[in-house]
Amino acid sequence: MVTVGLHLFMTLYGFSVFLETPLEQRKGRTRYILISSLITLLATLSACLDSAWLFKHVLRVNSGIEFGGTLPEASQEWERYCSMGVTTAVMFVGDALLCTHGMGIAFVVIDAQRLRDPSALETARIFLSVATTVSVTTLISFYLLRARSTLSKLLPFNNMREYTGIVAILIESALPLSVFGVVIAALVLVPTPGTSTGAATSFIVAYYTIATLFYTFCGLAPQMIIFRVTTGRSWLRFPTPENKKSFAQVFKGSSRPPSHYCHFVATTRSTIDAPGLGKLQAMSPTPMSEIGSCVGMIEGCRGCTTIDKQRETTLRRNWSMEAPFEEEFPRQYFKMGFSILLLLSYISLSLAIPSYVSLAGLSERQQDEAVAELSGVAVFPPKPPGPLEYNGTKLVHDKAHPWKPLRKGDIRGPCPGLNTLASHGYLPRDGVATPSQIVNAVQEGFNMDHLVAVFATYGAMLVDGNLVTDLLSIGGKTRKTGPDPPKPAIVGGLNTHAVFEGDASMTRADDFFGDNHSFNQTLWDQFVDFSNRYGGGSYNLTVAAELRWQRIQQAIATNPQFSLVSPRYFTAFVESVFPLNFFVDGRDTTTPAQGRKLGLDAALLFFRDHKFPADFHRASIPSGTQGINVVIATHPIAPGGNADGKVNNYVVDPTSADFGKFCQLYQDFVTKTVVPLYPNPKGILRRNLIVNLHYFYEIIDGNGCEEVFPYGRS
Numbered sequence: 218m219v220t221v222g223l224h225l226f227m228t229l230y231g232f233s234v235f236l237e238t239p240l241e242q243r244k245g246r247t248r249y250i251l252i253s254s255l256i257t258l259l260a261t262l263s264a265c266l267d268s269a270w271l272f273k274h275v276l277r278v279n280s281g282i283e284f285g286g287t288l289p290e291a292s293q294e295w296e297r298y299c300s301m302g303v304t305t306a307v308m309f310v311g312d313a314l315l316c317t318h319g320m321g322i323a324f325v326v327i328d329a330q331r332l333r334d335p336s337a338l339e340t341a342r343i344f345l346s347v348a349t350t351v352s353v354t355t356l357i358s359f360y361l362l363r364a365r366s367t368l369s370k371l372l373p374f375n376n377m378r379e380y381t382g383i384v385a386i387l388i389e390s391a392l393p394l395s396v397f398g399v400v401i402a403a404l405v406l407v408p409t410p411g412t413s414t415g416a417a418t419s420f421i422v423a424y425y426t427i428a429t430l431f432y433t434f435c436g437l438a439p440q441m442i443i444f445r446v447t448t449g450r451s452w453l454r455f456p457t458p459e460n461k462k463s464f465a466q467v468f469k470g471s472s473r474p475p476s477h478y479c480h481f482v483a484t485t486r487s488t489i490d491a492p493g494l495g496k497l498q499a500m501s502p503t504p505m506s507e508i509g510s511c512v513g514m515i516e517g518c519r520g521c522t523t524i525d526k527q528r529e530t531t532l533r534r535n536w537s538m539e540a541p542f543e544e545e546f547p548r549q550y551f552k553m554g555f556s557i558l559l560l561l562s563y564i565s566l567s568l569a570i571p572s573y574v575s576l577a578g579l580s581e582r583q584q585d586e587a588v589a590e591l592s593g594v595a596v597f598p599p600k601p602p603g604p605l606e607y608n609g610t611k612l613v614h615d616k617a618h619p620w621k622p623l624r625k626g627d628i629r630g631p632c633p634g635l636n637t638l639a640s641h642g643y644l645p646r647d648g649v650a651t652p653s654q655i656v657n658a659v660q661e662g663f664n665m666d667h668l669v670a671v672f673a674t675y676g677a678m679l680v681d682g683n684l685v686t687d688l689l690s691i692g693g694k695t696r697k698t699g700p701d702p703p704k705p706a707i708v709g710g711l712n713t714h715a716v717f718e719g720d721a722s723m724t725r726a727d728d729f730f731g732d733n734h735s736f737n738q739t740l741w742d743q744f745v746d747f748s749n750r751y752g753g754g755s756y757n758l759t760v761a762a763e764l765r766w767q768r769i770q771q772a773i774a775t776n777p778q779f780s781l782v783s784p785r786y787f788t789a790f791v792e793s794v795f796p797l798n799f800f801v802d803g804r805d806t807t808t809p810a811q812g813r814k815l816g817l818d819a820a821l822l823f824f825r826d827h828k829f830p831a832d833f834h835r836a837s838i839p840s841g842t843q844g845i846n847v848v849i850a851t852h853p854i855a856p857g858g859n860a861d862g863k864v865n866n867y868v869v870d871p872t873s874a875d876f877g878k879f880c881q882l883y884q885d886f887v888t889k890t891v892v893p894l895y896p897n898p899k900g901i902l903r904r905n906l907i908v909n910l911h912y913f914y915e916i917i918d919g920n921g922c923e924e925v926f927p928y929g930r931s
Contacts, residue, residue: 220433221264224257227444253443256307263303270296304432351395393438397431404428596687596901598908601675601916602656604667610803610837613662614829618642629827630692630711631718631725631734634799636827638662639691649697651687652678652909662835663799668916669841675913676784679891680716683708684905692734702902706894716890719785720776721768723792724824729776736825743767744824745817755814758844761793762851769852773859773867780858782873783885793848796820798840802830806837809844849876880922883914887925895928903928 228250235250273296404424614620618641623629628648629636635655638644643658650658655674659665682689686699690710701708711718714728724740726732744756744764752760769789772779781789797809800823807813822828856873859866874881887910898906907928914924 220437221257221261223437224260224440227440228253228257231444249443253440256440259303259307263300263307266296266300266303270294270300304435307435393430393434397427397434401427401431596685596905598684598687598905598912599653601671601912602653602660604839605660605664608660608664608839610664610834612832613643613835614641614831614833618662620828621646628690628692628695628697628710629734630690631722632691632711633724633824633827634659634663634795635691635711637823637829640827641829644691647697648691649688649695650691652682652689655689655691660839664803664836664839665799666839666841672913672916675909675916676886677711677717679886679906679909679913680894681707681709681711681713684895684909685902687905702895702898705896715780715785716894717784717788719788720779720781721765721772721789723764723768727772727776727779729778740768741821741824744820748817752814755816756796756820757812757814758794758797758809758847761797761809761844762848765790765793765848766852766854769854774865777859777862777864777866779864779867781854782856782858782870783875783882784890786856786873786875787882790845790848791842794842794844796823798843799836801836803834803837810847879917879920883917883922884925887927892927898928907931 231253232250235247273294401424404420404427407420620640621642623640624646627639627646629639630648635644635658636648638658639646639648639650641662643662644650644654652674656667656670659670659674660667678684678689683698683702685702688698690698690712692710693712694707694709698708698710707713707716712734714733718728718733720727720729722733722740723744724737725734726737726740747764747767748754748756748760751757751763769781772781794809796815797813800820801813801815802819805813819830822830855869856875857867857869860868874885891906891910895902895906907926907930910926910928911924914922918924
């Protein structure tokens with residue numbers, strides 16, 4: 218009953234911690250609370266059955282000798298069989314959680330054969346349990362300590378005690394089971410003394426005491442791991458004054474929202490030739506892919522290419538489940554038997570520790586920074602692609618680029634052009650791409666002017682993309698772009714409001730109203746109405762100017778947070794002429810000023826369905842912002858926004874760049890938009906910021922603008 222009390226205490230205390238955790242951070246933890254409760258329930262049932270059986274048997278005997286002599290007969294009673302069945306169930310639950318003591322199957326199979334040689338088989342069964350427990354715990358501890366040693370040489374922080382804390386938790390939980398298992402296995406082989414009543418009584422007391430402790434810890438071992446991880450402490454090392462960032466901080470939400478991936482940080486080394494920086498030793502992490510809650514197989518890197526001096530193509534990593542990790546472990550580790558034990562060790566640790574705590578013992582923030590630091594070394598941002606070799610019109614809705622509906626997990630955002638390119642395969646269909654892929658895609662699919670393509674793409678990348686992994690989401694925030702750089706960086710994709718996306722869009726609502734990226738039917742109806750009123754049923758330059766003015770006036774009247782300052786001041790007018798330059802079939806060679814028009818059926822395909830019209834040809838010449846001067850001049854307005862959180866309170870902002878202050882647009886973008894997101898970058902992040910900012914500047918070099926170096930020149 219003392220054991221039952223321990224189970225109840227750990228289960229109830231863990232449940233209380235669970236209830237104190239914010240709802241958004243409970244994901245992934247419920248299963249462990251349920252497992253803990255199930256173990257407690259089974260342990261309680263087993264204890265009750267044993268107590269009833271023992272009480273009934275003790276009433277029948279008068280001495281310890283008689284007690285021992287009648288045990289074989291008493292063990293055939295139904296209470297004992299039920300207790301053994303429940304104990305087996307406890308062991309199976311423990312196996313499912315830990316994969317360590319391996320007792321469940323052995324208990325059933327060996328018990329069926331015990332009558333042939335009871336002591337030998339019982340000893341074999343227990344030693345099998347102990348040997349498996351010790352072996353797997355040793356493997357896990359070895360791997361973690363090795364990872365601790367490796368990362369301590371690489372990471373920007375030196376506190377690696379959390380690794381030791383996990384090892385302590387595992388060893389502490391396995392040690393009692395192992396010690397009592399060895400003792401009980403030895404006692405099984407010793408014959409019961411029959412000549413001395415005192416000796417026999419003492420032996421029986423010792424045997425059943427040790428046996429009780431052994432089978433008790435078969436249930437307590439997994440319970441102890443759940444309890445210690447949940448409460449964030451190991452009896453040996455945690456918490457300490459020097460290291461207050463224990464596991465409990467992660468569970469209680471002091472770091473960041475729960476992660477559904479666990480990262481064992483194994484590294485793969487390669488050498489890249491980075492232009493201007495010489496040879497770089499690249500080290501990239503091999504993350505654990507999510508299987509179940511957090512069980513993973515080691516992933517490797519396939520399809521890695523080195524940086525070429527002429528083309529300067531980036532070192533990209535395509536993760537696959539096929540490549541091994543030879544460099545992290547000696548070759549002989551892949552022998553069949555040892556591989557099985559390694560797999561068991563990964564599974565046991567992954568299931569024993571909830572999925573939102575790092576397997577390496579790091580907090581979420583530390584781990585993100587660590588992985589970013591490691592993965593960033595292998596990514597040197599390549600120079601933007603050059604202009605198209607052939608920049609005339611051609612069929613782009615071809616057999617090589619069919620439209621496909623969205624799959625689960627595919628991302629789309631506020632830009633109908635990029636959405637269309639992704640749905641036709643000019644961009645990765647999942648909606649996550651590199652800047653180089655985007656520049657190539659907008660040129661290939663729409664014949665966008667090279668300067669416009671690079672300027673827009675790298676502007677978006679600097680504020681919405683992951684500068685460490687060189688990936689940008691064309692929609693919302695996603696793990697597909699890789700681990701986040703440190704806050705206040707957002708890496709939120711193009712859906713992120715007020716850095717690149719902005720208010721008064723033609724077919725998307727303002728962010729103030731909740732959804733700034735989805736197709737809005739009401740706004741589309743207005744688009745159609747204005748096209749009918751001002752364009753004879755088509756979208757033309759007149760419609761563009763009137764609809765732009767209408768959307769600005771609507772935002773002033775309804776959005777108390779409306780803002781029309783740089784850079785949104787520029788993109789608001791640019792997006793008004795983009796449909797005329799890119800969504801009209803390229804076999805129409807008129808310009809917007811000459812009356813070029815976009816049919817509403819074709820427009821709806823782009824804006825709502827992310828789809829090229831049938832037989833669609835791209836623009837006949839590289840295009841960009843043709844016609845924007847007409848839109849601006851029709852209804853002039855200075856940069857500004859609603860002040861004091863009030864509608865109809867538009868106040869001009871004299872500090873914002875406008876179309877007469879192009880260099881200020883560049884300077885403000887760097888100093889007022891980029892720098893606040895990355896106030897103090899270090900290492901690879903700082904290097905990649907410098908490189909990408911220079912690529913961004915190169916496009917406007919020659920306009921008399923002075924380059925800004927907020928992070929230095931190199």
